[in-house]
Amino acid sequence: MGFFDSISDMLEAALPWSTAEAEAPKEEETKDEESSDKSEEEGSEEKEEEPEEEEEEEEELEDPKEKFEEECKESKACAPAKHHFDECVERVTSADHGKPVDKKHPDEDCVEEFFHLAHCASTCAAPKLWNALK
Amino acid sequence: MLARSALRSSRTLGAARNGAVHTSKRAASSSSSSADASPFRLNMAGTAATAVAIGSLAWYYHLYGTELHAMTMTEEGLHATKYPWVHKEYTKTFDHQALRRGFQVYREVCSSCHSLSRIPYRSLVGVTHTVDEAKAMAEENEYDSEPNDEGEIEKRPGKLSDYLPNPYKNDEAARAANNGALPPDLSLMVKARHGGCDYIFSLLTGYPEEPPPGVKLPDGLNFNPYFPGTGIAMARVLYNELVEYEDGTPATTSQMAKDVVEFLNWSAEPEMDQRKKMGMKVLVIGTALFALSVWVKRYKWSPIKTRKIAYNPPIQGGKH
Numbered sequence: 001m002g003f004f005d006s007i008s009d010m011l012e013a014a015l016p017w018s019t020a021e022a023e024a025p026k027e028e029e030t031k032d033e034e035s036s037d038k039s040e041e042e043g044s045e046e047k048e049e050e051p052e053e054e055e056e057e058e059e060e061l062e063d064p065k066e067k068f069e070e071e072c073k074e075s076k077a078c079a080p081a082k083h084h085f086d087e088c089v090e091r092v093t094s095a096d097h098g099k100p101v102d103k104k105h106p107d108e109d110c111v112e113e114f115f116h117l118a119h120c121a122s123t124c125a126a127p128k129l130w131n132a133l134k
Numbered sequence: 135m136l137a138r139s140a141l142r143s144s145r146t147l148g149a150a151r152n153g154a155v156h157t158s159k160r161a162a163s164s165s166s167s168s169a170d171a172s173p174f175r176l177n178m179a180g181t182a183a184t185a186v187a188i189g190s191l192a193w194y195y196h197l198y199g200t201e202l203h204a205m206t207m208t209e210e211g212l213h214a215t216k217y218p219w220v221h222k223e224y225t226k227t228f229d230h231q232a233l234r235r236g237f238q239v240y241r242e243v244c245s246s247c248h249s250l251s252r253i254p255y256r257s258l259v260g261v262t263h264t265v266d267e268a269k270a271m272a273e274e275n276e277y278d279s280e281p282n283d284e285g286e287i288e289k290r291p292g293k294l295s296d297y298l299p300n301p302y303k304n305d306e307a308a309r310a311a312n313n314g315a316l317p318p319d320l321s322l323m324v325k326a327r328h329g330g331c332d333y334i335f336s337l338l339t340g341y342p343e344e345p346p347p348g349v350k351l352p353d354g355l356n357f358n359p360y361f362p363g364t365g366i367a368m369a370r371v372l373y374n375e376l377v378e379y380e381d382g383t384p385a386t387t388s389q390m391a392k393d394v395v396e397f398l399n400w401s402a403e404p405e406m407d408q409r410k411k412m413g414m415k416v417l418v419i420g421t422a423l424f425a426l427s428v429w430v431k432r433y434k435w436s437p438i439k440t441r442k443i444a445y446n447p448p449i450q451g452g453k454h
Contacts, residue, residue: 022260024267033384061374065339065388085346092348109348112178115212118359122336130218133392134232134383 064132069118069127078120085113182388211362214336216331221396222331225414227407228400233261235379236397239390242377244320247368249300252321253401256294261400268294276300313354315367324395324402331395336360338391339368 075080088110221228237258240250255272259265272292277299279290292299301317302308309316324330337360345357345364355365372387379385400406 022265024264026362061384062388063374063387064338065386089347107348109208109350110346111208111349111359114346115207115359118212118340118342119215122340126215126217129388133386133389 065125065129068128068132069121072121072124073117075124077124078117081113081117081120085117087112088113136412143353143373151415205376208364209362211364212336212359214332214360217332217335219331219396221399221406226397227410230261231381231444232393232396235381235383236393236395236400237262238379239372239377239394240397243371243390244394245298245301247308247317248320249302249317250298250320250349251402252297252319254295254297255292257404259294262397265294272296313367317368320398320401322402324399326402331399333360334398335391335395336389337366338372338395339419385396 016112072078088108092110196373207210220226225267240248241449255268258271259268263271275292275296276289277292277296281287302311305316318326327333329336337358340360341356341358345351349357349364351357351365356369357364358366372390374387375385377385377390383389403409
């Protein structure tokens with residue numbers, strides 16, 4: 001490594017952007033041979049720990065979008081939309097529970113109410129979701 | 135002003151007439167207004183005219199003023215929520231880790247139905263993969279080679295210059311395999327849809343567990359609020375842990391959707407990073423040149439701005 005290389009290295013470290021390289025970094029064989037023993041030892045230790053963590057993650061893995069939107073639906077800001085949606089659901093499904101069908105609007109659906117609720121919930125969840133995602 | 139002066143003149147006219155009342159009966163009977171009735175009548179006329187004006191305005195608004203919607207809310211679809219995409223900011227680039235993950239999602243999930251026909255393997259080099267990785271991926275597919283000595287076209291393994299393979303031979307085959315619905319090519323999809331990244335992300339993650347009550351969809355269609363008409367032939371495809379990321383990122387539905395959308399944005403605008411850099415250069419050089427031009431202008435104009443025109447009147451001869 002020459003004098004100018006070290007300067008350019010330091011400059012690269014200090015600059016806010018970095019260079020993207022198309023070529024895979026060349027493997028330095030000599031170093032790999034030396035460190036292979038060590039890495040195997042380290043690797044075996046790590047492998048023992050990893051599976052436990054993964055299992056825990058698998059159980060807990062939950063879509064953050066769904067989580068935040070559920071929270072948002074229950075929040076105060078979305079209360080009117082939720083109220084209208086719930087009322088609509090009750091009205092439309094009332095026929096299933098033996099109540100008389102609403103004769104004025106026999107084909108009513110709850111799409112609009114659903115839209116308002118979904119819009120409210122996703123708008124409220126958007127910044128939280130982006131903080132949670134990588 | 136005109137009205138006020140008219141009122142005043144008519145009042146004086148009325149007063150003059152009142153003076154005449156006492157002199158002749160004929161004049162009294164012909165003069166229709168007494169002293170206190172006159173302003174009331176005039177006010178009536180003004181009020182009525184104003185009422186008619188307001189009424190006609192209201193009628194016009196009633197007829198033509200209200201906004202007309204040719205489509206219902208369902209037909210329009212739910213407008214996609216705006217998400218704070220980092221790569222959309224003026225000074226930010228694509229996150230190339232996310233692009234790599236997004237390509238993995240495309241390759242393992244989307245590519246079974248959707249083509250990405252404008253992206254060759256060579257363009258992935260230096261963006262998501264290294265040369266060797268891209269070559270290895272290209273070699274997994276077979277492409278038609280040049281005709282051999284007998285004029286027959288043989289198959290050869292892919293090269294970097296080959297484009298990503300299409301899942302179907304042609305559009306008709308794609309329709310036949312998908313219940314009549316054509317999965318669109320995704321190369322320019324982010325540019326091709328209103329809402330871009332937000333729309334695709336919302337569409338991918340927006341499938342509710344069950345459609346709202348009362349919705350009747352034809353067979354083979356799924357409910358998605360973000361799709362215009364809400365009936366979409368594509369079913370929900372992204373589920374938690376469908377893909378195993380090599381960098382250990384937890385593969386939740388929204389993470390996968392975010393990554394693949396960022397990758398699709400790259401495939402639609404691969405020049406974005408360069409474009410932003412160029413825009414920055416234009417701004418920097420442009421402002422520098424503008425500042426320079428201001429100084430040059432001041433320099434060039436300085437003789438004109440600082441000149442002084444002096445008039446020394448000739449001395450008139452002699453004392454008066």
